[in-house]
Amino acid sequence: MTRTHITCTINGDEVEFLCDQDETLLDALRDEVGLTGVKEGCGTGDCGACSVLLDGRVTCACLVFAPEVDGTTMVTVEGLAEAGQLHPLQQCFLEGAALQCGVCTPGFLVAAKALLDRNPDPTETEVRYALAGNLCRCTGYDKIIRAVLDAAADMQTATNGGSTAATTA
């Protein structure tokens, strides 16, 4: 089968790669681009471990065909930290012990970033609904939800203090 040439923007960099026509975006990101932060938990859209922002929308990379992303802009977990500074979400996950094995963490971080990008001050209920597509089999959800709420609060403080803690994709 002829391989397809893809050009796209990932985490701010222009990226080119070759993929098979029936390859998923998840496999292409891991195997062709070398971004292994994106995880496969189920491969069927149920667990959210493969979440990426595709043109600003949170999406399961396992449910996208790699040839579809030609010309798109993506953010993966590798794009959250900036200039060596962890994103407030990452900092709060660390401080709040919101991970154990960590397989689900990149997906939670990306889905939480999508939420905070459109709703910087969510309620606990809004966080729970926004993360309903992400499963964690070890940590339990309370610490994760609390970490997201803490990050939102930190980012609000930073914004109100005059600096911007996060940029949008």
Add this chain to the structure above:
Amino acid sequence: MDYLSPVSVEEATTMLSQTPDARVFAGATDVIPQLRAGRPEPQALVDLKGIERLMALSQSDGSWTIGAAVPTVRLTESAELRAEFPGLVEAVGLIGSDQIQSRCSLGGNLCNASPAADSVPAMIVNGMRAVVASGSGTRTVPVADIVTGPGSTSLAQGEFVVEFELDRPPANTGDAYLRMTPRTEMDIAIVGASARLTLDDGVCTAATIALGAVAPTAVRVPDAEAALVGRPIDDEALAAVAAAASEACNPIDDKRGTIAYRRQVAGVLARRAVATAAERASGRETGEHRDGASQ
């Protein structure tokens, strides 16, 4: 498997006629899990999202046009659509997670032909029509006539849905959709119920009611509709709706619910959906409905 990305309806119909074993897709949220589960691979996958008309959402004086491949997040984000069709928007808002809604479409939800597809009862009660394209042009079909059984549709080989037409509602009209799932989020309906009512001074002048997940396809419930038209929406009318909805079911027994349970829940949800639609039609929504949306 080849990936094809046509940019016009004509190009797509040509591709589909040249490759009989091709399958169209929009969000691929049903297609990829099915391929993974071992469904035979088609020769080609035709991505409909590159066609502008399938990705357009527009309104005119008389109607809405919703592209068949529009990701449903764009419908839930539309305040205007939600104001006119809160029931339709709450139905699509129940599909999967945010990740799924970034991709999944009305065309895919309908043409996947699952009896439990959440948007279908809401599309039916609102009288939506599908514009279907093939090599010989387009035809317009009521949404209710597309699905013929689990996994099967009335679309001929090479035909696909381009867009949906949705007439703006008459004054004093309201719609609602409710589903029962074991989990609040990320679960498949045991029963779904949608209702749309038009009221004139408290008296019902038009009613449509449809159920999902209780028969091989979504079903209209004409006896429940007849029990409402010409009457006020009182306890007696609501009891008649519940009885007719339970009667209209032809459900299956499975791990998620028995036949008797599905019948009873169908009656309860139909009654509640009618009550909410009536409140919306009369502009007296209490807001209690949200909490009952799934439990």
